[in-house]
Amino acid sequence: MTSIRLSRIPYRRFKTxxxxxxxxxxxxxxxxxxxxxxxPQTIIKRSKRNLTIWSNDFHISTIQDVKYQLQLFNVVLIxxxxxxxxxxxxxxxxxxxxxxxxxGISPTIKERQEFYxxxxxxxxxxxxxxxxxxxxxxxxxxxxxxxxxxxIIASTRYEMGRFSREEWTKWNKNLRLIALNPRNxxxxxxxxxxxxxRYFTGIKPIILPSLCDYTKASYSPKPGRSFxxxxxxxxQFRSEFIxxxxxxxxxLNSTLTVDYLRSLYKxxxxxxxxxxxxxxxxxxxxxxxxxxFEQYRMNIPLFFPSIDLLTEWHYIYRVIDQRTWDDVxxxxxxxxxxxxxxxxxxxxxxxxxxxxxxxxxxQFSDFYQWPHITYFNSTDDLVEKLMxxxxxxxxxxxxxxxxxxxERLHEQWEDILRRVDAN
Numbered sequence: 072m073t074s075i076r077l078s079r080i081p082y083r084r085f086k087t088x089x090x091x092x093x094x095x096x097x098x099x100x101x102x103x104x105x106x107x108x109x110x111p112q113t114i115i116k117r118s119k120r121n122l123t124i125w126s127n128d129f130h131i132s133t134i135q136d137v138k139y140q141l142q143l144f145n146v147v148l149i150x151x152x153x154x155x156x157x158x159x160x161x162x163x164x165x166x167x168x169x170x171x172x173x174x175g176i177s178p179t180i181k182e183r184q185e186f187y188x189x190x191x192x193x194x195x196x197x198x199x200x201x202x203x204x205x206x207x208x209x210x211x212x213x214x215x216x217x218x219x220x221x222x223i224i225a226s227t228r229y230e231m232g233r234f235s236r237e238e239w240t241k242w243n244k245n246l247r248l249i250a251l252n253p254r255n256x257x258x259x260x261x262x263x264x265x266x267x268x269r270y271f272t273g274i275k276p277i278i279l280p281s282l283c284d285y286t287k288a289s290y291s292p293k294p295g296r297s298f299x300x301x302x303x304x305x306x307q308f309r310s311e312f313i314x315x316x317x318x319x320x321x322x323l324n325s326t327l328t329v330d331y332l333r334s335l336y337k338x339x340x341x342x343x344x345x346x347x348x349x350x351x352x353x354x355x356x357x358x359x360x361x362x363x364f365e366q367y368r369m370n371i372p373l374f375f376p377s378i379d380l381l382t383e384w385h386y387i388y389r390v391i392d393q394r395t396w397d398d399v400x401x402x403x404x405x406x407x408x409x410x411x412x413x414x415x416x417x418x419x420x421x422x423x424x425x426x427x428x429x430x431x432x433x434q435f436s437d438f439y440q441w442p443h444i445t446y447f448n449s450t451d452d453l454v455e456k457l458m459x460x461x462x463x464x465x466x467x468x469x470x471x472x473x474x475x476x477x478e479r480l481h482e483q484w485e486d487i488l489r490r491v492d493a494n
Contacts, residue, residue, distance in 0.1 A: 122492060123147045124222070125199045127170060127213070130206035131160050132361045133226050133260070136281045137203065140480070144488055149199065176207055176232040187216040201491045207231040209242050211249065220491040221249055224279055225259040226359065228396060229268050236408045243272050243409065250274045256487050261359035263435040267420055270411045277487075282480055283364040288342035290370040290466040292349045297328035298374075298457060299335070299345065300352045301362070308388040312354060312450070319450040327457055342369060349462055350374060352453070354384065357393040358436040367441060370469040372462045374453060375438045377446040382430040391433075395421045443468045 124146060128134040131154045138148045151164035153175045164170075168189040174182055190196040201220040204211040208229045211221045223246075233242040246268075249255045258277040259265040265276040300316075303309040313331065320327050329352070336344065342365065345351070350372035355363075366373065376384065385391045389398060397404040403423035411417060418428035438444055443465055447453035 121145045121147050122200045122488060123149065123198050124201045124203050125149045125151070125196070125214075126203050126205075127151050127153055127164065127167070127175060127210055128203075128205050129154050129172075129176060130226070131156055131162065133205040133224075133281065134203070135160060136283055136285070136361075137205075137224075139285050140282055140484060143481075144484065146488070148203070149195070170213070175210070177234075177238070178213060183213050183216075186213055191217070207233075209233050212242065212245055215245065215249070220252075220254040220256070222256040222487065222491065223249065223258065224256075225264040225268060225276070226261070226281070226361075227264065227357075229259075229264065230271075230396065234396065239409050246272055246274060254490055254493055256490065258487075260364075261435075261437050262440050263358040263432070263437070266432075266435045270413055270417060270420060271407075271409060273412045277483070279483055279487075280476065280480065281361060281364045282477060283361065283368045284477065286342040286365050286369055288346040288369050289470070290346055290372070291343075292462065293347040295328075296348045297330040297335075298350050298352055299330055299332045299348050301332050301354075302356065303354050303390065304356050304392055305388055305390050308354070308384070308390055315450040316453065319454045323451065323454050323458075325454055325458055327454065345369075346371060350457065350460075352457075353438065354390055355381070355436070355438060356391055358391065358433070360437075363437060367469060368473055370466040370473065372460065372465045372469075373438070373444045374456065375444055375446055377448050378430060378433055378439055380448055382426055382433060385429055385433075386426050389423070394432075395423060397421060398423060442472055 122145065124141070126134050126148060128150070129152075131152055134148075134150060134152070138150065141148055150160075150162040151167045152160065152162040153164055153167075153170065153172050155172065157163035169182055169186040170178060178186070196217070199217075199219065201222055202211060202214040202217070203222040203224070204214070205224050205226055208223045208225050209232050211223050214221060229246075230239045230242065233239045246257070250257050250272075256277065257268070257274050258279040259268060260279055260281045262278055265278055268274055268276050300313070303312065309331075313329075316329065320329070332340075332345075332351075345366065346369050348371070351366055352374045353363075354376060363373075375381070381391070385394075389403065392398050395403070405419075405422050405424045407419050407421040411419065418425065418431050420428070420432045422428040433439065445456050445460055445465070447456055
C-alpha cells in the first residue's frame with residue numbers, strides 16, 4: 072500500500088528566507104542542547120596548561136560541536152554567543168561590550184576599534200590564548216588587533232557579513248594576512264567552502280568536518296517505520312517531487328511508505344526518533360548541513376539525487392536555495408561581485424544561470440564527497456533503490472567510516488592546538 076503523508080507548511084509567515092533559516096537552526100540547536108553530554112569520559116592532557124579560546128559566534132550548533140570535542144584537550148572555550156537561540160545553550164553574551172546581535176555580523180571600523188579598546192586591558196581577555204570564528208568567519212577581523220592566534224572555520228560561504236564589494240575585498244586581504252602566520256588556522260568543515268575560499272583568495276584551507284558525536288543515537292530501524300523526506304523549501308518542487316514519487320511507488324507495485332519529515336515531526340524530534348526510520352531521502356537546500364553531519368554520524372542510510380539530476384533540478388527550480396547569498400536574498404546572479412584568483416577555467420561559484428558552473432561546484436558538496444551514500448536518477452530509480460538496497464550493510468559501512476573519521480579529527484585538533492600553543 073502506498074503511503075506518503077504531507078501537511079502544508081505555512082512558510083508564508085516568514086518574511087525572509089533568512090528568518091526561515093534561523094528557525095531551522097533553532098530546531099537543530101534545541102536537539103543539540105537536549106543531547107549534549109555534560110562531561111567527556113577521558114581528559115587528554117595535551118600540555119601543562121589549559122588553553123583558553125574566545126568565541127562571539129552567531130551559530131550555536133557549530134560552536135557547541137567544537138566545544139564538545141575540545142573538552143578532551145584541556146581547552147576552556149569562552150562562549151559569548153550572539154545567536155538569537157543562545158538561550159537554548161545558556162551561552163548568551165549578556166555582558167559583552169560594544170558588539171551585540173544587531174552589529175556583530177557587520178561591525179563598522181569604529182566599532183571594531185572600540186571593541187579592542189574595551190578589551191585590550193580586560194582581565195578575562197588577558198587570559199585568552201586564541202580566538203575561534205565560525206559564523207561569520209569574518210568575526211576574526213575584530214580580533215586581529217589582539218595579535219593572538221585565530222582559528223577560522225567556515226561552515227557556510229565565508230563572505231557572510233561582508234556583502235559589499237569593498238567589504239569582501241578587504242576581508243580577502245585580511246584573510247591572506249591571517250594565513251601568513253603559521254599559528255593561525257584557516258579551515259572549513261566541508262570541501263565546498265574550502266574550495267570556495269580558495270577560489271577567491273588562493274588559500275587552501277584545512278578540511279575539518281563537524282563531528283556531531285553528541286547525538287548518542289545509532290541506526291536502529293523499527294518495523295513499519297517510513298522512509299523520511301527531509302526539508303525541501305521550494306513548495307512547488309516539493310509537491311511535484313512527492314507526487315512523482317507517489318506515482319513511482321504505485322507503478323512499481325511497491326509497499327514502501329514515505330513521510331515528509333516536517334509533517335511527521337512538526338515541532339520536535341529526538342535523534343532516536345529518526346534513527347528508527349529505514350533511511351532519509353534528500354533534495355538538499357544547502358551543500359553542507361549540520362543535520363546531515365548528525366544523520367551520517369548516526370549511520371542512517373541516505374539517498375540523494377545524482378549530481379546530474381540535482382544540477383538540472385537546481386537550474387530549473389533553484390532547489391539548493393541556500394547555496395549562494397544572492398539566492399538566499401532571492402536575487403540569483405550570474406557572477407560574483409569580486410573576482411576569483413584561480414583563472415578563467417574555474418567557473419564562478421555564484422553563477423546560478425550556467426549548468427556547467429552549477430555542476431562543477433556541486434561536486435564539492437558533502438553528499439558527493441562522503442562514501443556509502445546512494446544516488447538516484449529519477450523517482451522510479453529511487454523507489455527501486457529503496458526497495459533493494461542492503462540498508463544494514465550501508466549502515467555498517469558508514470559506522471566504520473565514522474570511527475576512522477573521529478580518529479582523524481582527533482589528530483587534526485591535536486595538531487591545531489599545538490600550532491596555536493607554539494612559542
